[in-house]
Amino acid sequence: MPLTCNHLVAYYPDMDDVFNKALADASRRSLLDRLHAKNGQTLNELCDGLAMTRQAVTKHLGILEEANLVTTFKHGREKLHYLNPVPSIRSANGGSKKFERGKLTALSELKRQLEKRDE
Numbered sequence: 001m002p003l004t005c006n007h008l009v010a011y012y013p014d015m016d017d018v019f020n021k022a023l024a025d026a027s028r029r030s031l032l033d034r035l036h037a038k039n040g041q042t043l044n045e046l047c048d049g050l051a052m053t054r055q056a057v058t059k060h061l062g063i064l065e066e067a068n069l070v071t072t073f074k075h076g077r078e079k080l081h082y083l084n085p086v087p088s089i090r091s092a093n094g095g096s097k098k099f100e101r102g103k104l105t106a107l108s109e110l111k112r113q114l115e116k117r118d119e
Helices: 015-024 026-037 043-047 054-066 088-093 101-118
Strands: 070-075 078-083
Touching: 015 026, 015 054, 026 043, 026 054, 026 070, 026 078, 043 054, 043 078, 054 070
Parallel strands: none
Antiparallel strands: 070 078
């Protein structure tokens, strides 16, 4: 796999395909909307009120994680799902009104600084 100018960041030429595939499905966009409304939800919370099985929601979340749109954190026995703000800059540049570029840039910078501090 080729590297970008930053030796710590791997470049995946098909990443745009993964990203576009993730956003192409209305169910996955709905899950992103639900996380946008309330970040940090469990699988049970995300399933609540949806007309699909728990397994279907899990598969959709897996695709969103693969596209780096959703990230998860374990909190005790619960697995919490969060929007990953960094890749959302792409959708903001594509015309999405939900995400403001300034806020996302600030979040990206904060994430970078926290990761640097944890090294």
